[in-house]
Amino acid sequence: MANDPTVPAADLARLRLAVSRLHRQMVQASSRLDLTFAQLSALARIEAHAPIRLVDLAARERVAPPSMIRTLAPLHADGLIAKEPDPQDRRSALITVTAHGRETIARIRLERSQLLAERIGQLTAEQQDALLAALPVLELLAEEPPGGSAPGPVN
Amino acid sequence: MANDPTVPAADLARLRLAVSRLHRQMVQASSRLDLTFAQLSALARIEAHAPIRLVDLAARERVAPPSMIRTLAPLHADGLIAKEPDPQDRRSALITVTAHGRETIARIRLERSQLLAERIGQLTAEQQDALLAALPVLELLAEEPPGGSAPGPVN
DNA sequence: GGCAGATAGTTAGCTAAGAACAACTAACTA
DNA sequence: TAGTTAGTTGTTCTTAGCTAACTATCTGCC
Numbered sequence: 001m002a003n004d005p006t007v008p009a010a011d012l013a014r015l016r017l018a019v020s021r022l023h024r025q026m027v028q029a030s031s032r033l034d035l036t037f038a039q040l041s042a043l044a045r046i047e048a049h050a051p052i053r054l055v056d057l058a059a060r061e062r063v064a065p066p067s068m069i070r071t072l073a074p075l076h077a078d079g080l081i082a083k084e085p086d087p088q089d090r091r092s093a094l095i096t097v098t099a100h101g102r103e104t105i106a107r108i109r110l111e112r113s114q115l116l117a118e119r120i121g122q123l124t125a126e127q128q129d130a131l132l133a134a135l136p137v138l139e140l141l142a143e144e145p146p147g148g149s150a151p152g153p154v155n
Numbered sequence: 156m157a158n159d160p161t162v163p164a165a166d167l168a169r170l171r172l173a174v175s176r177l178h179r180q181m182v183q184a185s186s187r188l189d190l191t192f193a194q195l196s197a198l199a200r201i202e203a204h205a206p207i208r209l210v211d212l213a214a215r216e217r218v219a220p221p222s223m224i225r226t227l228a229p230l231h232a233d234g235l236i237a238k239e240p241d242p243q244d245r246r247s248a249l250i251t252v253t254a255h256g257r258e259t260i261a262r263i264r265l266e267r268s269q270l271l272a273e274r275i276g277q278l279t280a281e282q283q284d285a286l287l288a289a290l291p292v293l294e295l296l297a298e299e300p301p302g303g304s305a306p307g308p309v310n
Numbered sequence: 311g312g313c314a315g316a317t318a319g320t321t322a323g324c325t326a327a328g329a330a331c332a333a334c335t336a337a338c339t340a
Numbered sequence: 341t342a343g344t345t346a347g348t349t350g351t352t353c354t355t356a357g358c359t360a361a362c363t364a365t366c367t368g369c370c
Contacts, residue, residue, distance in 0.1 A: 134289030
């Protein structure tokens, strides 16, 4: 099933540990005033796939629909996203990012990346390159379904 | 303060998103039966710095002492760690990993890495190399203090 | 045409992880 | 002896998810 195990288990453990510690650090560093990580992730997903229905969004984020509702509620209340009626199906709404939402995403990304930018800026050029080279791979791992089979239409 | 900004803000945002999504995926994939991420992180830290006092461990993990106590309680109850009296200071205890603890860490790392291993095994050799090359950089980012100044003695 | 079952969105209530602060005891230190 | 430090307990909070149950709508079929 798997290829030759070029990556030993010890390195996988290191990767797991680094990711979870990095995440904790990001959580601790983020002010409690703006969007949570679940909200940012959902927002980015909406931006990438808009207009998208709630169930599809929930499926892509791999959470149950009620969880997605809770995640989106503050975004909707603050006008970062909008729900338009689906002409094909009056039960569902098509979710989009508003102009205000796009501005907010851009602003928050800048703010949040400040600290990380400073620390990455102090890495050597080689280390920065290694990070950038691995970025698409990390994104691939982060996106891909743990289940394996296709989760739904590509949209 | 920072070097030339070789890494643009957009990539930082991608990195942040990838890390948080990866973390969520790992959380979802882990069975609820064994150690949590905070526990694994603390355990790895103890392993690396044993014998270590609770306050120092808490400082290294960047949490308050009560949080660390709560994290360690099940580990102590299950005999994964041991506390020896500090001959220098009868208030404090020196925390170490027991043999049972070491076995458990090894076993859990193997189990948890199973899924990740399969998915990484399906990456191309170039992608695997990129990941491995970035691993030390990720660890550096994960370890380094967000504050900047030295947090305490090296051991 | 009309009904049975499936599906979209939602609300209510619950759980777990992870962390915080306040306050306490015991021990150390100046 | 007074103040500080190490460990601990009680209590609370936030984030992020879940299931169950409900309404409204859609769809397939007889």
